[in-house]
Amino acid sequence: MARIDGYVADIEYIHHFCRELGPSALNLVLTMQGIEPIPLNQGFSCCDLGCGQGLSTNIFASCHPEGQFHGIDFNRAHILGARELSSQAGLANATFWEASFDDLGRLPLPEFDFITLHGVYSWVNADNRKHIVDFIRCKLKVGGVVYVSYNCLPGWSSVAPIRQLLISCADMESGLLEEQINVSIKFVERLKSMNLSYFSNNPSAGNFFDELSKRSKNYLAHEYFNENWVPFYHADVVKNFAAVNLTFAGSASFVDNLDFLRFSLEEQHLLNSTEDPVLKETVKDFAVNQQFRRDVFTKGRKRLVNVAHQELVSRYRFALVVPxxxxxxxxxxxxxxxxxxxxxxxxxxxxxxxxxxxxxxxxxxxxxxxxxxxxxxxxxxxxxxxxxxxPAVDPSPEVIVSTRQFNYAMLERTALNMEPQYLASPVVQTGIKLDWVQRLLLLCELTDSGDPLSFVSSMMREHNYALIKDGAALQSWDENLEELGRQIRSFHVCQLPLLKRLGVV
CATH class of the missing domain: 1.10.10 (Arc Repressor Mutant, subunit A)
Known part of the structure; x- marks a missing residue:
């Protein structure tokens, strides 16, 4: 297993998109939490630390040609892929850097309005966390915003031993990482089948492992097989970022800010009587046994007065993003x-x-x-x-051109990637998820490729692809054609009109 600073380096991460990293999404959190949002129409800058394959950075760059976007990752394959997509989509405002966290101070970077870290903070060692905090100290503008996600306690308390079993077993094996993961999964399956006391006394651990074992090897490698893997209490992260004058603003997971949806009346009363904001967030985490947090911090950003806050919220326009x-x-x-x-x-x-x-x-x-x-x-x-x-905006012609170019670049790659992917919407300024069949149907529509049933079914035959119905792959070709016909009708009646309203096509 090849690692750099303890982080898996010999297998690529999945092509992951994270809506919460977007400037518009972060501004929504600020606004709803009563904090002045960052003006986006005057030009702004974003940096994604540990950008992975760069999909999020490229999508947001296409939605915001007025902004400058930088993605940084130590994995050369990730950066080369991100640059290739950026070039193919004609994104002049997206720059990708191959660098480790201890190289950050040597990069010729500007100051940033937004700095984001998704899937990084819990997966690097203490030295690299210090490099990250130092980078924020030097490169975040006054009034800037930081997004950081991390594994958290108490949610991991009961299932963290599963991860320790997996990596301990993998470290005993030689060979390719995929093989080490397979051996580790089989080893834990054997322990679980023996109904050891850990599993019999802790049913959630078995359920957690069952779900984990279904994930792709690329995902498992980066989530569980790094040398460094540390869940934090919210209070720990607040303390670390307070050292660089950051203040907790709220959660980028929108529902986590809405107590009336998450908690009983008794729990809400307890939270309302808890004055300390850090303790209040900790109580919330205990109430729902939180495993993962998406925290948003600000550096000296002004709070909105009540009237201005209410006016701003009431003027936010919204778009329906599901059929x-x-x-x-x-x-x-x-x-x-x-x-x-x-x-x-x-x-x-x-x-x-x-x-x-x-x-x-x-x-x-x-x-x-x-x-x-x-x-x-x-x-x-x-x-x-x-x-x-x-949230919805009226996109400028420049934004429409930028997102269309990105979407054509993504659709040209459709035949090569059968996993769900994202196209950019200039209206809601984020990615819209489409599965492989939906992307093929869209490609057929845009390229006048004739009968959609013939077009998609030929691709399915070429790639030996079976449709899923009621959670199971369809076995016969006739069943697949019948289901494909239903999906085509649904696409043209429901999905395509929605994509047009969102400016995706």
């Missing part, structure tokens, strides 16, 4: 399954299915206003948390 198919919604959150007033949500979703609207716009519609501003606002927060809607 409009159901009149009622059932949403699952950590502490409860919430059923909401069908009439309110039907009215809100119907309105958003027609056009992008703000809270103020919705309150001008009698069928929505009758529910009252508080409940309409709450419905928007719920829909945001469930990723039914996202």
């Amino acid at each position: 409009r198919e159901k009149d009622t919604i059932t949403l699952n959150f950590s502490r409860n399954e919430a059923h909401y007033d069908p009439a309110l949500y039907k009215a809100v979703l119907n309105a958003l299915d027609e056009q992008h609207l703000s809270l103020d716009d919705m309150l001008l519609k009698p069928e929505i206003a009758s529910f009252g501003p508080e409940y309409v606002h709450q419905s928007l927060m719920v829909l945001l948390s469930a990723s039914y809607i996202l």
